[in-house]
Amino acid sequence: xxxxxxxxxxxxxxxxxxxxxxxxxxxxxxxxxxxxxxxxxxxxxxxxxxxxxxxxxxxxxxxxxxxxxxxxxxxxxxxxxxxxxxxxxxxxxxxxxxxxxxxxxxxxxxxxxxxxxxxxxxxxxxxxxxxxxxxxxxxxxxxxxxxxxxxxxxxxxxxxxxxxxxxxxx
Numbered sequence: 001x002x003x004x005x006x007x008x009x010x011x012x013x014x015x016x017x018x019x020x021x022x023x024x025x026x027x028x029x030x031x032x033x034x035x036x037x038x039x040x041x042x043x044x045x046x047x048x049x050x051x052x053x054x055x056x057x058x059x060x061x062x063x064x065x066x067x068x069x070x071x072x073x074x075x076x077x078x079x080x081x082x083x084x085x086x087x088x089x090x091x092x093x094x095x096x097x098x099x100x101x102x103x104x105x106x107x108x109x110x111x112x113x114x115x116x117x118x119x120x121x122x123x124x125x126x127x128x129x130x131x132x133x134x135x136x137x138x139x140x141x142x143x144x145x146x147x148x149x150x151x152x153x154x155x156x157x158x159x160x161x162x163x164x165x166x167x168x169x170x
Contacts, residue, residue: 014056022053078107135159 006024008014030046031038047054059065082089095105135155142148 017056019053023057026053132159132162
């Protein structure tokens with residue numbers, strides 16, 4: 001019987017320090033040695049050795065590991081906390097990518113998300129208008145210049161794309 005090919009379902013997981021094939025085969029060996037099953041505790045114990053193929057799958061600095069666990073617990077708290085209205089429940093809070101925080105995910109109430117969505121659309125529309133104006137000015141000033149021909153052509157394509165997206169926002 002051919003051995004299975006092991007991979008990780010998320011690319012770049014463990015920053016390419018871990019060989020999924022070695023981990024899968026190691027776990028198979030551990031299961032065989034433990035009469036057909038393993039517990040999570042068995043996996044952690046086996047991974048403690050720096051020679052284990054699973055070593056880099058874990059955070060061994062206790063303070064760092066504890067902080068990661070608290071962040072997971074915070075995410076879980078947000079997932080399970082609901083607002084109840086009659087017989088219907090909805091999520092109380094939501095993580096959103098926020099431009100004022102460099103695009104990082106921040107936690108907001110659903111009321112805030114709705115209010116900010118309108119404000120973000122206004123900013124996006126204003127930015128789109130500004131870019132359109134800049135493109136028109138550039139094309140007007142440089143459109144007849146032979147050495148700018150390719151650039152102006154690309155800018156006209158970009159201008160049309162922005163117009164389509166702008167119309168979709170309105």
